[in-house]
Amino acid sequence: MNSTFYTDAGDLIDKPNDEVIKKFVDITEIEERRYIDEDKMNSDLGYEAAKEAIYDAGIEQEEIDYIIYASNFGEVSKNGMPNFMPNMAARVKHKLGIKNRKCITYDMIFGCPGWVEGVILADDLLKLGKAKTILVIGGETLSRVTDPYDRNKLIFADGAGAVVLQRTEEDNIGIIATNTVCDNAEELNYLECSKTLNPSADDQDKLYIRMHGRKIYEYALKNVPAAVKETMDEAGITDEDIDKILMHQANAKMDHAMVSRLFKLFGKSEYDEAVSPMTIQKFGNSSVATIPTMYDLIAKGEMKGHAFKKGGYIVMGSVGAGMNINCIVYKTPS
Known part of the structure; x- marks a missing residue:
């Protein structure tokens, strides 16, 4: 499928798609990207990542004290409308079926560094004794918020990842x-x-x-x-x-x-x-x-x-x- 691209000034880029894409790959090295299925949402990606992280950690999900979900646009609909109500962490808690009312749900809106910042916040909470187990998720569906006429749309993709952090008494690890x-x-x-x-x-x-x-x-x-x-x-x-x-x-x-x-x-x-x-x-x-x-x-x-x-x-x-x-x-x- 051919695309039509414009400059930041709104001028038509009168070059073949192959030429535009080749220059893009030369600079970014991006040859592939992943887009979410039309019938899925950001929280669906986060839910799948969360399930796998919980399984890998070998914990009971009711043990989780906090869920921190990092994203920039939240639950983006097909028309590109961002939605943060209810928040992303709460949506994943619901999909996981966690009943623990003391499992607190936070969203981290911090740009691309959001997942790392979520981990930093989780580390602080653990070391302060505010929690024992925290689930941190990063999920985004950028394909739904990119301008079809912007060459930079080729950079952005969809995905999610998650990790479980736990407090430990061991020194010099983590x-x-x-x-x-x-x-x-x-x-x-x-x-x-x-x-x-x-x-x-x-x-x-x-x-x-x-x-x-x-x-x-x-x-x-x-x-x-x-x-x-x-x-x-x-x-x-x-x-x-x-x-x-x-x-x-x-x-x-x-x-x-x-x-x-x-x-x-x-x-x-x-x-x-x-x-x-x-x-x-x-x-x-x-x-x-x-x-x-x-x-x-x-x-x-x-x-x-x-x-x-x-x-x-x-x-x-x-x-x-x-x-x-x-x-x-x-x-x-x-």
Whole structure:
């Protein structure tokens, strides 16, 4: 199916689709992406991910004290209308059939770093003794909020991932350090919602996700590596200790550049790219779902050439709308 694309200024891009797509793949490396079935919703994806996380953790779901659901647009209908009432976490609790009235449901609206921020919040709640078991979900259906006339629609995809966190008395495992940075001044609208790029389209009131790619790229390269290194410094580790770096899968060119710049902060001009796996080529940018999806694939041995070491350090970093940045250093059990 051929598409018609327009520039940010509303001018028709008079180039064949093949040429537009080839340039897009060269920059982003995205060759495939996943879209939700028409009869499914975001909470359906989150429910499936939650079920699998609960099963993998070997817990009873009634033990869950909090459900935190990260998304940007909530339960998006087929016409692209975001819906947060009831909230996403409550919808998943309902679908799971959890009866525990003390299981509290929160939504985390924090841009693409939302799932990581949900994990950071869960870690704080666990360490403060406010909970013993927390389910954190990241799910998004970006295919329903992308402008059909915007080339950047090819970046975005749908997906969900989930994790169960529990309090432990063991020392020096789990989340060792976290870091969050919010730059909400001139950076506020680097990612925003705005009308279609096609000035002749019928519905000029409908809003779509809009990305100012160059500004985001420059911001990310300047700020993300420094924030990640700051988190690693707090954890007392260096580049030599890293087992894997799981970066939010936003754009392959940007991710490669951020990881490269991180290693330069440690005085290294080169690094083994196996330390920083990527899924964007196959799954696209599913926002809050990219990191938990990648973690799950590696943990289950379903990502060829990648596995987590026992007692190894996993660094997770993300950047997105706001602009917001966050990072986690996680140590796996020995």
